[in-house]
């Protein structure tokens with residue numbers, strides 16, 4: 001059963017909106033064979049809903065139900081999108097209509113969002129060292145900018161959440177409000193925060209984190225002609241002692257920003273794929289967040305388990321950020337995301 005890959009109880013439910021047993025906990029769902037479709041030779045698990053007395057497919061747990069693609073195509077589309085390709089080249093590679101590919105990406109991105117928020121809220125993540133930063137992007141045309149605000153747990157490299165909006169305190173507040181909801185704040189430590197000099201974060205932290213003990217360091221970088229000239233550290237709350245070792249920086253999130261620039265087509269500077277619609281952008285960001293947190297092993301999170309130089313002996317234990325932060329037991333897959341039972345709001 002796929003449920004044991006996530007460190008919380010996920011039970012099956014009926015995903016059919018018209019059913020009297022829709023998402024009801026008071027229902028019995030049992031496995032009921034497999035089937036293959038014309039478009040997909042890969043067998044799909046079927047379930048039986050006892051309250052509504054009907055069968056449904058495991059693809060019923062996402063908007064991909066009835067979308068006439070194969071699992072293989074859904075996974076390929078998601079992978080290509082997570083590599084920074086926009087819908088157009090993906091449609092070309094898969095020899096599919098662009099609108100069909102857009103529907104698939106929308107369904108997978110939405111499921112990624114649902115999944116992430118559900119497991120974080122259910123388990124509550126330990127946020128030890130928070131780094132926040134913002135990246136600009138284009139929207140509609142070069143004149144109106146859209147910013148992406150990102151929150152990262154830097155000990156585990158886990159991307160907590162993001163917000164799209166203007167470069168104002170309003171967007172920063174939404175970001176901090178969301179991460180406050182997802183965090184476990186009863187673990188007795190003092191939260192470390194680093195950001196750049198944008199005043200919006202100070203405001204947002206003061207509003208939403210006033211009941212949480214935290215220390216806050218601003219890294220002020222002054223650049224002249226794109227070359228880094230000076231770095232000034234401003235301890236807004238706390239002192240240098242509160243940021244031991246290598247923690248007096250924003251380098252982890254800057255590394256993540258670079259990764260995102262490579263992997264999100266809307267963030268590539270010289271691309272023509274300016275995002276025409278904030279919703280599409282958000283979908284690709286969610287797709288990317290799922291890939292980054294739950295699928296990809298992070299190099300800095302690997303643990304050496306064997307010093308021997310012998311061949312064929314496993315040297316490292318690999319981790320995804322989600323494994324490191326304690327949400328999952330193993331690397332997840334796109335197929336898992338598509339079929340995992342996550343209730344809708």
Ligand SMILES: [Zn+2]
Nearest residue numbers: 014019049052
């Ligand atoms: Zn039902």
